[in-house]
Amino acid sequence: MWRLYAEYGRDNGGDAVLGTVMTLVSRATGLVPPLVLGLAIDAILLGTRPFGFPFVPDSWLPTAPDAQVWFTVGVLLAATLLGGAASWLQSYGWNRFAQDIQHALRVDAYERLQLQDRAFFDQSRTGELLSVLNNDVNQLESFLTDGVSSALRLVALVVGVGVVLAALNPWLALVSMAAVPLLAVFTLLFVRRVQPKYARMRRSVGELNARLENNVGGIEVIKTEHTERYELDRVREASRSYYDANWDAIRTRITFFPGLAVISGLSFALTFAVGALWVLNGPPAFLSGTVSPGEFVTFMLYTQQFIWPLAQFGQIVNSYQRAKASSDRVYGLLRAERAVAERPDAVALDSVAGRIDYEGVTFGYETGYDEAEANAAEDAENAGTDPNSDSDSPAPVLRDVSFSVEPGHTVGVVGPTGSGKSTLVKLLVRLYDPDEGVVRVDGRDVRDATLSSLRRAVGYVSQEPFLFYGTVRENIAYGTFGATDEDVRAAAERAAAREFIENLPDGYDTLVGERGVKLSGGQRQRIALARTLLKEPAILVLDEATSHVDTETEALIRRSLDRFAADRTTVAIAHRLSTVKDADEILVLEAGRVVERGTHGELLAEDGLYANLWRVQAGDIDSLPESFFEAAVARRAALESDGGE
Numbered sequence: 001m002w003r004l005y006a007e008y009g010r011d012n013g014g015d016a017v018l019g020t021v022m023t024l025v026s027r028a029t030g031l032v033p034p035l036v037l038g039l040a041i042d043a044i045l046l047g048t049r050p051f052g053f054p055f056v057p058d059s060w061l062p063t064a065p066d067a068q069v070w071f072t073v074g075v076l077l078a079a080t081l082l083g084g085a086a087s088w089l090q091s092y093g094w095n096r097f098a099q100d101i102q103h104a105l106r107v108d109a110y111e112r113l114q115l116q117d118r119a120f121f122d123q124s125r126t127g128e129l130l131s132v133l134n135n136d137v138n139q140l141e142s143f144l145t146d147g148v149s150s151a152l153r154l155v156a157l158v159v160g161v162g163v164v165l166a167a168l169n170p171w172l173a174l175v176s177m178a179a180v181p182l183l184a185v186f187t188l189l190f191v192r193r194v195q196p197k198y199a200r201m202r203r204s205v206g207e208l209n210a211r212l213e214n215n216v217g218g219i220e221v222i223k224t225e226h227t228e229r230y231e232l233d234r235v236r237e238a239s240r241s242y243y244d245a246n247w248d249a250i251r252t253r254i255t256f257f258p259g260l261a262v263i264s265g266l267s268f269a270l271t272f273a274v275g276a277l278w279v280l281n282g283p284p285a286f287l288s289g290t291v292s293p294g295e296f297v298t299f300m301l302y303t304q305q306f307i308w309p310l311a312q313f314g315q316i317v318n319s320y321q322r323a324k325a326s327s328d329r330v331y332g333l334l335r336a337e338r339a340v341a342e343r344p345d346a347v348a349l350d351s352v353a354g355r356i357d358y359e360g361v362t363f364g365y366e367t368g369y370d371e372a373e374a375n376a377a378e379d380a381e382n383a384g385t386d387p388n389s390d391s392d393s394p395a396p397v398l399r400d401v402s403f404s405v406e407p408g409h410t411v412g413v414v415g416p417t418g419s420g421k422s423t424l425v426k427l428l429v430r431l432y433d434p435d436e437g438v439v440r441v442d443g444r445d446v447r448d449a450t451l452s453s454l455r456r457a458v459g460y461v462s463q464e465p466f467l468f469y470g471t472v473r474e475n476i477a478y479g480t481f482g483a484t485d486e487d488v489r490a491a492a493e494r495a496a497a498r499e500f501i502e503n504l505p506d507g508y509d510t511l512v513g514e515r516g517v518k519l520s521g522g523q524r525q526r527i528a529l530a531r532t533l534l535k536e537p538a539i540l541v542l543d544e545a546t547s548h549v550d551t552e553t554e555a556l557i558r559r560s561l562d563r564f565a566a567d568r569t570t571v572a573i574a575h576r577l578s579t580v581k582d583a584d585e586i587l588v589l590e591a592g593r594v595v596e597r598g599t600h601g602e603l604l605a606e607d608g609l610y611a612n613l614w615r616v617q618a619g620d621i622d623s624l625p626e627s628f629f630e631a632a633v634a635r636r637a638a639l640e641s642d643g644g645e
C-alpha cells in the first residue's frame, strides 16, 4: 500500500509535506491553551508563580493582574488563529495530495485494465472490476485524507503532550499516559479480530455488485424468461451474505469504541485522583515534588485532550485495514500478467498486402484465472521459470490448423456451431495467441508485429457488434476519429446502412442508446460493419457480420463489399452458406480441425460435410445420409458436455 502511495504521490510530495508540517503546527498550537491556563491560574489567580511564558521575553510582559489577564487572552487568541490557519492548510495539503493520487491511480488502473487481454476479461466479472476502479481507489483516497492525517495528528498529540507533561511532572505524566500502551494493545487485538471480517465483507460486496451488474445487463432475458422472482431471490441471497459479513464486522467494530472510551475514562479518573490528592496532601508515598492547582488543571485538560483523538485511533485502524485490502486488489489489477502483450522489439506492419498463413495452429481457452494464479505466474517469472509451464491445458478448440490466403482473396469459413470458427479469426487479431503454431500476416508472425499496426491492418467485425452510447456518427467514426462526414456517409453506404440511417429521427445524430439498444440487430451489425469499412483495412474479417440482416439486404451489402473487397483479403465466417459461396476457397471446420477445403463447386463434388450442410440450407433434408444426423447428434452431445463442465 505504501508503495502505491509513494509511486503515485512522487510528483506532488509537496502537498504531503505541507500537510505534515501543518499537522504538527496545528497540534503544537493545540498544546498552548492548557499550558497557558495552568500558568494563569497559578500566576494571576493564586500568585504562587511568577507570570511568564516560554519564548516570551519578560520585558514584554505586563505586571498589573488585569493586563496579565488580557495578555493571556491575547496569547490564547493568537494560538487559536494560528491553529485555525494551520488546520486549513493541513486539510488543503492532505486533500490535494489524496485527490491527485486518486485521479492518477484510477486513470492508470483503467489504462492497465484495458491493456489486459481477452482471456483476463473472460475470467473476470465486470462488477468486481468496476468495484476495484471505484470503491477500492476511493478507499485509498479516503485513508489518506482521514486516516493518515489523523494518525499523524494523534502521534503529534501523544508525543507533544507527553513531552510537556513530563517536563511539568514526570510521575503524574506517567499516570495520565498509562492508558496509551493499554489502548495500543487493545487496538492490536481488535485489528486481529476484525481483519478477516473486513476481507470477507469486501468479497461479498464484490459478489453482490457482480450479480447486480449482471442482472441489469440481462434484464431482457429476466423479463422474457419471467425469472424476476428467481433473480430477486438470488440478489436477496447475495445481499444477505453481504449483510451477514458486514454485520459480523460491525459487531466487532462497535465493541471497540466503548472499550476505548472506558480505558480513556479510567485513565482520566486515575489522573484526577492522584493529581487532586497530590495538590491537597503533597506527594504520595515514595514520590517527591509539588503539584500546583494550575499544573493540576493543565494535566486534567491534557488528559481530556487524549480521549477523542484516541477514540479516532480505531477509525484510523479501520480505515487502514480497508485501504490495505483495497490496495491488494488495485495492485492485483496493476500487476496482472498479460499473455498477449507487445514484444519490445515488435515492428510495425507497413503497407500490408494481405497474405495470411496459419501454420499448425493449436489453441485452447484457459479454464481458470484468478489472482492466486496470476501471482503464481509472476513468482514463477521472477524465479526465471516459465509461468505457463504448468497452467491448465484444456482440450484444444483448434487443432493443427493450416491454411493460406493470397492477398486480395476471399476465404469462407463454415462449420457446425462451436467448431472454432470465431476462435480461428480471433487469433488473427491477437485477441488470443496460439498455444502451438504460428499465424502470419504478409509472412510475419503476428506476435512480432506491433498491436496497433496489426489492428489497423485487420478490420474485425465480430459476431455480436458492440455500439457505444452516443450517436450513429460517433459509432461509425469510432477509431477513425479524423473521418469527415463524407467518409462516414461513404462507409455507411458500403455497409448498406445509409438509407436506414437517413430515415432515423436525427439521421447520423440519432442516439443509439446503451449498447445500441434503440436499433435492430441488423442495423447494429451494419453500423459495426461501416465502422470497420471506414478504417479501410487491408484484411477484412467478417464473423457472421451479416447474420442479423435479411437476405435482400445481405445481397446489397455483398454487392457493395465486392467492390470494396476486390483488392483486400477477406475472411468471412458464415452459417448461411450462400454468403461465402463465391469465396476463392472455403474451409470447413469440424471440432477444431479443417476437415474439407475447396471452392463451393469442389466441395459439393466431394459430397462431404459441406455438401450436406448445403442440402440442409436448401431444405433438402430427405436426401441427407443417416451418418450426417448421427454426427450432428454426437457434436451436440460433445458441446453440451463441454458446457456442463
Ligand SMILES: Nc1ncnc2c1ncn2[C@@H]1O[C@H](COP(=O)(O)OP(=O)(O)OP(=O)(O)O)[C@@H](O)[C@H]1O
Pocket (backbone or CB within 6 Å): 122, 365, 366, 397, 415, 416, 417, 418, 419, 420, 421, 422, 423, 424, 463, 642
Ligand atoms: N472465451 C471463451 N472461453 C472459453 N471457451 C470458449 C470461449 N469462446 C469460445 N469458447 C469455446 O470454444 C469453442 C469454439 O467456439 P467458437 O466461438 O470459436 O465457435 P464457432 O464455430 O464460432 O461457433 P458459432 O458458430 O456458434 O459462432 C466452443 O466450444 C466454445 O464453447
